[in-house]
Amino acid sequence: MNKKTLAVGATALALVFAAAACSDSDTGTTAATSSATISATASPAEETPAHNQSDVMFARMMIPHHAQAIEMSDTLLSKNGVPEPVTALAEQIKAAQGPEIDEMISWLEQWDEPQMPGGMPGAGHNMPEMTSTPMTSIPGMGRGMPDTEDMPGMSGMMSAQDMQALSDAQGTEATRLFLTHMIAHHEGAIDMAQAEIRRGQYPGAIEMSRTIVDAQQREIDTMRQLLTTQ
Numbered sequence: 001m002n003k004k005t006l007a008v009g010a011t012a013l014a015l016v017f018a019a020a021a022c023s024d025s026d027t028g029t030t031a032a033t034s035s036a037t038i039s040a041t042a043s044p045a046e047e048t049p050a051h052n053q054s055d056v057m058f059a060r061m062m063i064p065h066h067a068q069a070i071e072m073s074d075t076l077l078s079k080n081g082v083p084e085p086v087t088a089l090a091e092q093i094k095a096a097q098g099p100e101i102d103e104m105i106s107w108l109e110q111w112d113e114p115q116m117p118g119g120m121p122g123a124g125h126n127m128p129e130m131t132s133t134p135m136t137s138i139p140g141m142g143r144g145m146p147d148t149e150d151m152p153g154m155s156g157m158m159s160a161q162d163m164q165a166l167s168d169a170q171g172t173e174a175t176r177l178f179l180t181h182m183i184a185h186h187e188g189a190i191d192m193a194q195a196e197i198r199r200g201q202y203p204g205a206i207e208m209s210r211t212i213v214d215a216q217q218r219e220i221d222t223m224r225q226l227l228t229t230q
Contacts, residue, residue, distance in 0.1 A: 051202035056113050058196040058205055059104040061154050062212075063115060065192065066097040066104075068157060069185055072166065076178045081171030086178065086226060089219065093182070096215060100208060107204065156188020176230050179223045186216040186223075 073090035076082060108115055158166070158181050166177045193209035193216075200206050 049203050051111055051205070052200065054196060054199040055202040055205045056108070056111065058192065058200060058209070059107050060115060062189070062192060063101055063104050065154055065157065065189055066101050069097055069182065070094050072158065072178060072182060072185070075166050076174060079170055079174050082175050086175050089222060090178070093219070103208065107202070154188065155191055156185040158185065172230060176227070179227050179230070183220050183223050186220050189216055
């Protein structure tokens with residue numbers, strides 16, 4: 001065999017090895033890319049914020065609590081003779097709490113939790129006789145719930161009689177009843193929000209709770225000032 005033949009053979013072998021190396025490299029790259037894609041696809045689910053039963057309780061209790069504040073505001077706004085600063089406050093309460101209700105409902109849906117456990121009254125705007133009701137005394141709230149010693153009830157809720165009195169009143173008396181009861185209502189919401197800050201886990205619920213504490217305390221200060229002018 002001459003030197004020229006040997007050179008050709010060597011070149012051919014070199015091309016074969018190079019092709020095999022490229023194939024192995026491509027396979028490795030493809031495998032690495034597939035692995036990265038799977039990892040990237042799985043990561044959002046793994047990063048979903050966790051929640052606990054305190055978060056669930058907060059949403060379930062705050063939805064009807066907010067709903068009653070909106071009903072109180074609507075009742076006042078339907079009346080004549082109410083000072084403009086008070087009607088502006090009622091509109092402000094509605095504008096803040098309506099979207100918060102929607103957000104809390106979306107959390108419960110995301111967590112696959114019903115708005116109200118079995119046996120508990122529906123989340124209607126007017127839930128009579130709920131003022132300062134302990135969580136454990138509400139039907140359905142004792143199952144699977146954490147220790148409620150540090151969790152306040154739905155404090156500040158107006159009774160059916162209170163709501164009727166507001167509905168029947170006009171002008172100055174309606175204004176006075178609205179401000180007096182809304183101060184107590186806001187104080188109850190702040191208690192519930194502070195409990196969620198202490199015991200909750202879901203970042204969105206804790207953030208909302210901080211907003212409730214700050215915003216509603218400012219509104220309480222405003223309402224107390226407005227009461228001095230009635």
